[in-house]
Amino acid sequence: MKSTIIFNNKPVIKGYASVAGKKEIEGNLSEYFDYTDTDQYFKKDTWEQAESEIQRIAVDTALNKSNLTPEDINFIFAGDLVNQCVSSTYGLRDFHIPFLGVYGACSTMAESLLLATCMVNAGYGKLAIGVTSSHFSSAERQFRMPLSYGGQRTPSAQWTVTGGGAVIVEENSGQGDIFIKSATVGKLVDYDIKDATNMGAAMAPAAADTIQTFLKDTEISLSNIDFIITGDLGYVGSELLIDILQKEGIDISSKHRDCGIMIYDKDTQDTHSGGSGCGCGASVLTAYFLPKLQKKEIKNILFCATGALMSPTLSQQGESIPSIAHLLHISSSEN
């Protein structure tokens, strides 16, 4: 049973935008973001409102860059980490675009983009958007500690990115320069990791499973792929992913990039195992990799965003952390 979808109509990425906050601007990718704000509240009153604003700005910027209006868009797929996905619903309500909410934790950029592509490729609409966001402060207080408590972070902990990204998918009318060729829907993978401060370890097996499934289903050779990009495995999870696949005879070590490792400066920013959050993969994909594809500097990427489906309630009940990874094959070549 194949779980990889081949997009025969080769939908194109019409536009995209990235948003980043203060710590992200101080990191390695400072020059690449479309919209930045050093105010952690993004000029709103609360962290949750700030994250809604990030998502609104991401969509608004992507529409503007593409000379499109909200009325042009058939469907928008969105989700985020805040309970009840309120960054998406409150951030996007004023666009009045037919809305489909998704929950995939930090895999959301891949899930929302995958579903947007499914709709466009099937001809259900001409244009669809996938969007997500995260905010350090809204995530910390919900998943971990009140920030004012000043709890110590473990070496395997990751730093939730304040940022987001939106991608607009359009039916192929012969004008495109970035194409979505196929996508693999991930399975729930649970390796019995119970340490909620080590999400990289919980997510790495899901990434390995989905990457293996993609390679098996499509029979594409790794030699044709420039980069295999994970969303936010961080240092701990990335090492594990490379190890797991190595044992299966698949060496991705030279092609693997992790957005959580890329976004912050290891030496000066003290984020321990790197960045995380839906906004990590979303902002790095839209700020760094999609422009490189558009400029034909690279040809083929596999974007594989992973989600640790952890819950404070279930962790307190002693449960392990199931994870998931969805993957898209994105190319600067139609053929």
Added chain:
Amino acid sequence: MKSTIIFNNKPVIKGYASVAGKKEIEGNLSEYFDYTDTDQYFKKDTWEQAESEIQRIAVDTALNKSNLTPEDINFIFAGDLVNQCVSSTYGLRDFHIPFLGVYGACSTMAESLLLATCMVNAGYGKLAIGVTSSHFSSAERQFRMPLSYGGQRTPSAQWTVTGGGAVIVEENSGQGDIFIKSATVGKLVDYDIKDATNMGAAMAPAAADTIQTFLKDTEISLSNIDFIITGDLGYVGSELLIDILQKEGIDISSKHRDCGIMIYDKDTQDTHSGGSGCGCGASVLTAYFLPKLQKKEIKNILFCATGALMSPTLSQQGESIPSIAHLLHISSSEN
């Protein structure tokens, strides 16, 4: 811009199952459910585990009734009300079916079934499942009060259904008896309702918007529809929906049924404005309406599940409640 998808390949509902708890068995639809349990824990240790079990049982029962195994299923779309949608992820992890998490609050049965149908109709897979659940106790403690506090409920409050439902969609090979003909993706609608104990009022405008959109997009006459079924508007929301549409010149009063009104006995069960929760629409659709379609007792239904995208955090920040409604046209006739 039409937001209604016409499913030209007429996917069929291959199977379905309903699950219900103690209070639901004591209600009006006692005789219809596939699986019932009077133990509020469904033989597990916590309410959240019980809700995961409801979702597992719903899928397992639907598969068994259809002589299918998890390996036969290409995709499963699932979501629920518990933070991080853990009823879905923990309940379904052992099936190893490619998983796509959705969040639409109480609209989840319509959203998951709509997306499952999109995948099958497009030929991305032969079989897909939509499933959801809710549990009175997991919802109360998360959204409202600790149950042991014994807080008084307002007259407009609704009672979260302990139950769930799963629907299996299959590509049309000429064998089906229930067909999904089209679906309307809803927009986020916010009428500035801030009373989190009056979800019916928050959701009614979303239902009205989606039903109007469907009728306009498809030009189907109401005279061809047996029932317009809402998920959980309850008494307050149902009256509002009928009023709003009346003012637009659309009279649905004789054809409207609300699962939240149907499931409990008004006189003996003291649920105030009726039932609610993802499991309300899901269990009533799968227990009551789909069998009626299968037996050809009715011909056409519009299943329109609504979601109040409320969040305790945002309500405490003074925000209003955006809502959404997705709709499916389900028929016992292929033509």
